[in-house]
Amino acid sequence: MKKNYNFYLTMFLSTFFISAFTFGGGYVIVPLxxxxxxxDLHWIEEEEMLNLIAIAQAAPGAVAINGxxxxxxxxxxxxxVMITICGTVLPPFIIISILSVAYQSVKGNLIIQLIxxxxxxxxxxxxxxxxxxxxxxFIKDKRVDSIIILMISIxxxxxxxxxxxxxxxxxxxxxxxxxxxxxxx
Amino acid sequence: xxYIQLLLSFIQIGLFSxxxxxxxxxxxxxxxxxxHHWLTMKEFADIITISQTTPGPIAINAAxxxxxxxxxxxxxxxxxxxxxxxxxxxILFLSILYYKYRxxxxxxxxxxxxxxxxxxxxAISGFSLLQASVLPNSSNTHILQNLDYVSIVxxxxxxxxxxxxxxxxxxxxxxxxxxxxxxxxx
Numbered sequence: 001m002k003k004n005y006n007f008y009l010t011m012f013l014s015t016f017f018i019s020a021f022t023f024g025g026g027y028v029i030v031p032l033x034x035x036x037x038x039x040d041l042h043w044i045e046e047e048e049m050l051n052l053i054a055i056a057q058a059a060p061g062a063v064a065i066n067g068x069x070x071x072x073x074x075x076x077x078x079x080x081v082m083i084t085i086c087g088t089v090l091p092p093f094i095i096i097s098i099l100s101v102a103y104q105s106v107k108g109n110l111i112i113q114l115i116x117x118x119x120x121x122x123x124x125x126x127x128x129x130x131x132x133x134x135x136x137x138f139i140k141d142k143r144v145d146s147i148i149i150l151m152i153s154i155x156x157x158x159x160x161x162x163x164x165x166x167x168x169x170x171x172x173x174x175x176x177x178x179x180x181x182x183x184x185x
Numbered sequence: 186x187x188y189i190q191l192l193l194s195f196i197q198i199g200l201f202s203x204x205x206x207x208x209x210x211x212x213x214x215x216x217x218x219x220x221h222h223w224l225t226m227k228e229f230a231d232i233i234t235i236s237q238t239t240p241g242p243i244a245i246n247a248a249x250x251x252x253x254x255x256x257x258x259x260x261x262x263x264x265x266x267x268x269x270x271x272x273x274x275x276i277l278f279l280s281i282l283y284y285k286y287r288x289x290x291x292x293x294x295x296x297x298x299x300x301x302x303x304x305x306x307x308a309i310s311g312f313s314l315l316q317a318s319v320l321p322n323s324s325n326t327h328i329l330q331n332l333d334y335v336s337i338v339x340x341x342x343x344x345x346x347x348x349x350x351x352x353x354x355x356x357x358x359x360x361x362x363x364x365x366x367x368x369x370x371x
Contacts, residue, residue, distance in 0.1 A: 020238050043299040055279045060203045069269075069276040076363035081277070083268060090240020093265060097258065099235060103311060105309030111366060118365025119234045120318050121336045122320060122358035125343030126237065127311040130207050132348070134304045146301045153305035157211075158312075164202050168302055175298015183287075 003076060008083055010041070015068055017086030022064070029064040037071060044074060064088060108145060145178055187256045188263045192286035194221060195248050195267030202244060203296075208303045209244040217247065223255050230317045238355055244268050315340070334370060 014036050022029045034053070037044045042050070052074060056066035065088055074083030106112045138146045149171050156162040194216040202209035210233065218224045222230065236246035248268040252261030318336045339361045346352055 020240055041187075043208060052280075053306060055276060055283060059275040059279060060201060061199045061211070061262050061275075062202075062244050062267070064242050065245065065269055066276055068270050069273055070280055073277060073280050080278075081254065081273060085273070089241075089245055089265060089269065092236075092239065092245050093249050093261070095239050095241070096246045097261060100253045101240065103231070103235070103250075104293070111349045114366045114369050115362035116231055116234055117318075117333075117336065117362075118339060119238070119358040119362040120230050120314070121339035121353070121365070122312065122343050122361035123230070123234050123237055123349055124315050124318050124336075124340050125361075126354045126357065127210070127314060128344055129347040129354075131304060131308045131311060134300075134307070138301070140265060145199065146297075149298060150301035150305045153302040154309060157306065158309050164215060164306060167306075168201060168203065168299060171298040171302040172295040173298065175296065176294035179294035 008079075010078070011072070011080065012083050012087045014041070015072075015084045018093060019064065019068075019088040019089035029067065032072060033067050037075075044071070048074070149174060188260065190221065191255060191260055192267040193266045195244075195264045196270055198244055198248075199268045200271035201330070203303055207307045207310070208368050209242075209247075210308040210314075213244065213247045214310060214313060217251050223251050226313070226317050226323070231273055233314065234358070237358055277291055300369065335365060 002127045016030060017032075019034060022032060032047075034049050038046050046182050052070040053067060056063055059066050067086065068084040068088040069081050072080035072082070074080070076083070077135075135150070138150070138157045153167055153171060156167050157164060198209060198216055200211050214229060218226055218229050232247055232250045233243065236243050236250075239246065245265060245268060248264035249261045250260075252264035254260075254264070318340065319332060319333050321333060322331050341367045343357050344362055347354070347357060
């Protein structure tokens with residue numbers, strides 16, 4: 001692949017359109033990126049793509065943004081990162097900018113309020129659906145250590161109001177210890 | 186000053202939300218509602234609702250929304266930059282490590298420990314949203330009289346449909362919104 005004007009433009013447009021039409025966040029966007037950059041453009045090998053996605057999932061932050069960063073870096077270094085980030089961030093940025101102006105003017109409107117209230121009930125259901133889906137493998141595989149970490153995390157944050165960053169730090173360290181001990185056995 | 190506050194807040198949101206998507210909820214709530222009072226819990230619930238029906242990650246949507254409301258379009262840009270900055274630095278660092286050593290085994294351990302905590306945090310956030318939804322006037326002491334029974338029915342129904350039919354969440358939310366509106370006029 002030649003790194004000319006067209007190459008950078010394709011990079012920008014690919015990420016822009018994937019981001020603009022992806023509802024439902026990271027778990028949908030990553031396969032779309034794979035299809036575009038591996039299957040359509042043949043810019044990245046399949047296996048390397050899987051590793052880039054693993055990196056995106058290992059780092060904090062939105063998986064969609066992280067995927068854009070690791071792909072951008074792989075394709076064109078820092079400049080690539082800037083291009084793919086702009087492509088991924090701009091669609092939601094533009095849409096929410098417009099909507100938040102609209103939101104301020106319809107905030108008191110009864111019909112909008114009712115629709116939002118109903119949708120909010122839907123969001124609650126969606127969040128708990130995600131939680132149930134994420135917990136299920138722990139229970140199925142009887143991963144007692146994970147369940148204990150989960151319980152303690154809930155108690156530390158909800159009851160004792162310990163800073164979330166500290167709770168994450170502790171559980172990360174516990175994770176390293178647990179995985180090290182398991183690999184020794 | 187407000188720009189620096191926005192930047193620092195959203196750097197923390199970007200830095201700590203391991204797992205992406207819903208994992209960023211508790212951090213956004215903590216910074217934006219609890220600490221800085223940029224949004225009320227109701228506005229927060231609204232923005233989460235809106236961002237579920239528009240493309241893009243929740244954290245980016247929230248950054249844009251909060252930034253604009255607090256300090257206009259410049260605020261939105263600053264908050265969005267803050268949100269992606271930690272990702273850029275950490276991914277670059279991990280990528281360099283990966284291309285140098287072709288392995289990231291220590292990350293497995295960190296993720297193994299973080300995953301349950303992330304789920305715990307999402308669940309806690311879910312309970313705040315649940316409270317905002319079924320008990321909109323939490324200041325009122327008569328809890329039973331204040332319960333929003335329509336919301337309770339909608340939540341239970343929506344969760345049942347999601348678990349049973351794996352329906353696309355967008356349809357679930359739009360459906361719940363339309364039902365709520367329809368019930369009012371009956």
